[in-house]
Amino acid sequence: MKLPWDPKANSTIISDVSCIRPFAKGLLSEQWEAVTHEAEIEAMAHLFSAVSKDKKHLSVLFDPTDYATTALTTTTKLNSVLHQVVRSAIIDITRNKLIIKTPISWVLFRKVLQALEENIVSLSLAMEVGRACNIPLEDVPQVLLFYHDLGSVLYYPQLEGLREKVTVDPKFFIDALGKIFTFQASTTHVREWEIFHQYGILTQPLYTSVWKECGDLKPEDFIEVLLHFRLAAQVEEDQICSSRYKQYFIPAILKLCQDSTIATHSKKLETASPLHIRFETGFVPPGFFTRFVAVLAAHPSTTLYLEEGVYRNRVTFRYQEERNRSIEHLTVTDQHDAIQINVHRATSRSDPVPLANVCQVILVLFEDSAKEVENILRNCIGRGFEELPKYSVSRSLHYVCDGCDPVSSKLHYLTPAKYQTSDLEVTCKVNRTYRPLTEKEKIWFTEKVSLKEEDQLHKAIIPDSVSFTTQKSDQTSRKKPIGIFDSHLPELCDAMATDHVIIRAPMYFINDISKPVFDKVRTPAIPPYERAQAFLMELRRHLEASSDQRHYHLN
Structure with missing residues (x-):
């Protein structure tokens, strides 16, 4: 079986630790293994075969008027054609589309690294090799990243433990990382293995023991890779293991749950x-x-x-x-x-x-x-x-709609308004008649702002004609109402820069801010401080316009 990271092979689509699925279970066996080039082809072929078992898909591959085609020959032809199609597509990509012109010095650099016959080399040694190959020192990291993208080496300058190391043989790194993804019984650290397989909690004694003999790679280097690609998360679970040791939650090792019900222990x-x-x-x-x-x-x-x-x-x-x-x-x-x-x-x-x-x-x-x-x-x-x-x-x-009878209708969704609140009526995909939200559905939507509350908030911020007239007569001794935004803007932004406050705040001033600002303030992907700043500056512009307008009418 040819491995995709073979340094002698041409550029191929690889599955290293930086891709979606560095390991898979059940492609060719029941054990966790590195995804190889052949395994990817087999998995894709099986997927196509499963989908194409339906009669409506067969017409894509065979002539429906060919009555001589039996069920047995159809299956045989199907498997043969699918494998040929998948293999041809991958070969076309790897041989024809992934052709990248590179300087001869870069190719020589790669050959020299391979000739060292080392799994891991230091970045300083790679720099020396680059110098010998007439590559400027400042370009060596870029060359390493280039070959990292090709899968010829592994280089992670963004990771503290690996920024000074270059993995010349990615297979070595993959095999070492894969030692933890096994279900085989072990005579050592039996309790730690049980915790790992049952709860997905990888404890420090276990991973230190598994990765203690990996050359220049330390156990923490593998943990750093798992954390970086969000394959693991550091947790603290005192119930099942000692808090003296580091613990990491790795959900990919866990078994599947077949029960779809959500258990609850309280009636209320x-x-x-x-x-x-x-x-x-x-x-x-x-x-x-x-x-x-x-x-x-x-x-x-x-x-x-x-x-x-x-x-x-x-x-x-x-x-x-x-x-x-x-x-x-x-x-x-x-x-x-x-x-x-x-x-x-x-x-x-x-x-x-x-x-x-x-x-x-x-x-x-x-x-x-x-x-x-x-x-x-x-x-x-x-x-x-x-x-x-x-x-x-x-x-x-x-x-999910909670208002329709679950027995008579399948699972379906609500069709809420763009600025849906808990008081507004709603329809669903099944029933187009407007109805109030159920108590369970209301929980996901903000409450309606009462006119009284809105009035009080506006009076607290926007001055009325009397207060403005008083301010006009003594402009030299008092600041304008909008002065608070100029002198205390950072403090106001800090006070509002929490998700709970910044999401609800625009509902009180929906008539005073523009739609683009309203949408920006309620966009969770934007940092809360930036949203608060945009909201307050929009209020400032509204107050300044109101102030200028009233000043004009009073004069």
Whole structure:
């Protein structure tokens, strides 16, 4: 079997640790293994075969008027044609499209590194080799990144432990990293292996033992790679292992959960209707869910809820903010065609913050986490190759309808207004008649701002004619009302730069700010401070225009 990182081979599509799926289970066996060139072809062929079993797909490959084709010959032809199509497509890309002209000095540089017959070399040694090959020293890192994109070497200048090391043989690195992804029984660290396989918690004694003999690579170097690509998250779980050692949550090692029900232990629950994150592809992109879960696990407000069990396709978290005494439970499930999110908490009179308010912050958490995963995947695919598409899969958030009878109608979504609030009526995909939101659905939407509250806020900020007349008579001794924005803008931005405040604030001044600013302020991907600054500056412009207009009329 030819490996894609063979240094003697031409440039190929490879699957190293920087790609979506560095390891896969069940492609050619039941063990975790590095994804090879042949394995990718086989997996794609099996996928096409499974999809094309339906009669409606056969017409693409065979002439439907050919009545001499039997079921047996159809299957044989199908498998043969599919394998030929997949192989031809990959060969066309690797031989014809991934042809990149490089200076002869760069090719010589690569050959010399291979001739050293070392798995790992220092960056300083690579610099010396570059000098000997007439490559300027300042260009050597760029050459290493170029060959990193080709899969000939591994070079991670962004990682502290690996920035001074160059992996000349990527297969060595992949094999060493893969030692932890095994289900074979071990006579040492038995308890640590059990914890890892059952909960996905990799403890320091275990990974130190597994990676202790990897040459110049330290165990922490592998951990740094896993953290960087969001394949792991550092956690603290005192219930199952000692807090003296570092712990890392790696969801990709976990088994699948076949049960689709969400367990709850309390009868008095406050529950939100489910949310779905859907993708334009029609399925959850490979590598997205486990990274999404790892990002959530690394958030300071979340902890793993191990009592319910953790699985590769479903993980439950406890969520608690510093200012909130209640504990919410977030269950994230990979349903193949969508990621489902369930939120509930036990009802308590001591809850200082309504669940609806907490869920507004949780929405921001999910959006930020999804953005982080997309950035990682975008930087993993097609780096350096214009012919290969970058990761670009649009996603959308959907609210599951809770108002229709679940027995008579299948799962479907609400069709909320663009600026939906909890008081506005709504329709769904099944029932086009407007109806009020159910209590579970209301939790995901902000409350309506009462006219009385809005009036009070406007009076607190916008002066009336009397106060403005007084100000006009003594302009030399008093500042204009908008002066507070000039003298205290940073303080105001800091005060508003929290997700919970900045999301709700525009609703009080919806008539005073422009639509572009309103949309920007409510965009979670933009940093809260920047959104607060845009909001306050828009208010300042509105106040200044109002002030000038009143000044004109009074004169």
